[in-house]
Amino acid sequence: MTRRLFGSVRSRATLAATLVVAVALLAAGTAVLLSLRSDLTGQAQAEAASAARAVAVELSDGRPYDRLTGLDEDDRPVQIVDERGRLVAASEDLERVTGTGVDTVRPREDTDGREGGDAEDDSDDAKGSGGRDDDRAPRSGEVDSGTDHSTGTATIDGTTADYRFASVEVEFEDRGKFTVYAGAPLAAERSAVGTATSAMLIGFPLLLAVVAGATWLVTRRALSPVEGIRREMAAITASEDLARRVPVPATHDEVARLALTTNETLAALESSVERQRRFVADASHELRSPIASLRTQLEVGAAHPGLLDLDGAVADTVRLQTLAADLLLLARLDAGERPGDTRFDLGAVAREHAEGRAGVTVTADAVPVAGSRAQVGRVLTNLLDNARRHSRSEVTVSVRARGEWAVVSVADDGDGVPEADRERIFERFVRLDEARSRDDGGAGLGLAIARDVAVRHGGTLTVGRAPAGGALFELRLPRDR
Structure with missing residues (x-):
């Protein structure tokens, strides 16, 4: 059943077209999903970098942790880590985080939220000044121009989601280096990719079904004339009526x-x-x-x-x-018998076959040709017999080389061949009426045989008018170099 189904051109064409479209759709869908994911991830990455850099700028200005605006956003996890890897500040609603390298979400109690320093340093200052010295100007830090990125998860207000994190470093001369982590949600990327994937899973099979159906119908329409040709050929074979012809569609294809x-x-x-x-x-x-x-x-x-x-x-x-x-x-x-490739002298063959014939004059040069000596000799015999039957008194034979050809001319002084019959006399069993009245036994095969042999040797045999008014037969064969 499978062999019969896929044994037709229409089935194979439909299958091939469907497979090609399926591969193309798979490649295009993969490219679209990757591009969409890359664009949305890049967008989230840019948002995370912008948020991290905004917090880093505020931190570099000496703003206290509790006044950093980035820590108040509900849907954006933020962490600030010192150079010893301790969490010094984080978003208020952050419950869990991965992907930043710091899993803690609550600062240690010794970081009291003042200017990014620790309690020990602040207590020393207090001992020396009786509390914080409000007249001392805070020293600003330098924000690093580079940004690193990572992917992780965060739980905010009990909701866990994927995030793209950006990290920016801020360096102070007196307090060392701090790293600000800020995340942007990847929910839009996940949602868009999921929606696109679902659409493709639903749309691609439908599109493949449409392609398969359209290809099936188109190939059926295109191949219907072929089926008509096949049916007519089968009918011709069954009836053996070679006069019938197959239908020709008007498509010019x-x-x-x-x-x-x-x-x-x-x-x-x-x-x-x-x-x-x-x-x-x-x-x-x-x-x-x-x-x-x-x-x-x-x-x-x-x-x-x-x-x-x-x-x-x-x-x-x-x-x-x-x-x-x-x-x-x-x-x-x-039957297609090959003439062979024996090399022989055409002039010698002409003299040999004209020898002993009354009224035949031969002028022959030595011209080498290749083929069957016996068949070429049969051609000369047939031409001489035909000339003798139709001549009045004289037959002239000449063999000459003309360029690439060896030319044998046989002329008689008879009545010649009418121009309208000069091709018909080379058909088998054809004899002109005048020839029949003077024929002494010919069956009308000599000239047909002569032309067939000439053609199979790569040459020609034609008839024209001789100078004496009779028939002039010219046999042309390729010269052998």
Whole structure:
């Protein structure tokens, strides 16, 4: 079931799109939460630093602990610690604190809240002056420009919450160094992050469901023409009707181009099958005539030995043998037989196949080519046979090198080939009417074989008008360097 579900392009596309969006949402959500937390924590940190520095400034001015305004705020924990780590002042409602390094929330009794000094020093002053010397000016301290931060908790009026603490140092020449701790609540940060997380946990699944549904519908709509093509191809396969064509959508996209290419393939296949059927029918017809003639002669010879036409029987047998050889060569060519890469002299092959033919004049240079010597020789034989059948008295053969090509020209002084038929004569089993009346046994395969061999050797075979008015066949093959 799982394999069937994810075996379709639509299912895989939907799953891939959903996974990509899920990863993107997870990364974006994480980035948003981290940024939100960082901003709110920074805001709380700035508030804590501002509060700590305000208390430090008041302390540096020599203001007594009980008159420090920062100690009166209900929601902001504040601690003042001397250089020996003793708590000398704290917020009135502070019940518990962590994260500042000083867990005590009540000053010792010997710190009586006067000017930040201790009881022993104040008692000595009292002994020398009969009490506090109000005429003595308090010495101011120096507030450090640096601020340290930490995170902890504090309990104020029974409520425990998270805080961001800032610490600022104040140094006096006569009393030493004091550290002021002030905290800012992180409740806004916790609340905002929690709200954002809840929204994402609810919204992201809904968004993924929407993405999955939209992708499913879009891919279904996009792939529906493909399914139409598949159904039509299945119907064509079942009916074996190659005349049918698949529907082409009006989208001008890849699917439309696929449909066009499929129809072109079907058209080529239909043409190939039709050509094959026509080939089989023509071959059967061409084979039937010599076989019937040969059988008739043999039957007559069996009944009346004196009437046996041996020359006719031999001629029919030779015609059968030639036709069978042509059909076998065409079958090998259609099967994609490679011509080989043997190097040979095209001029020598032309002279060899023209030797002994009456009325044939050969002018051939030595031009090397590569391929099948036997197949190229068959091309020259077919061209010479065709020229001999249609010439009046003379056939001229020349072999020359022209640039990258080796060119063989075979010209006759016959009536030539009409321009409208110069391509049709290279089709299989095609013979012009005039040729049929003068044909001495040709089946209409010679020129078709010649062109197929030329093309498979990387060359061409064309027909034009000869200077003497007859047909001029030109065979071009790549020269072998």
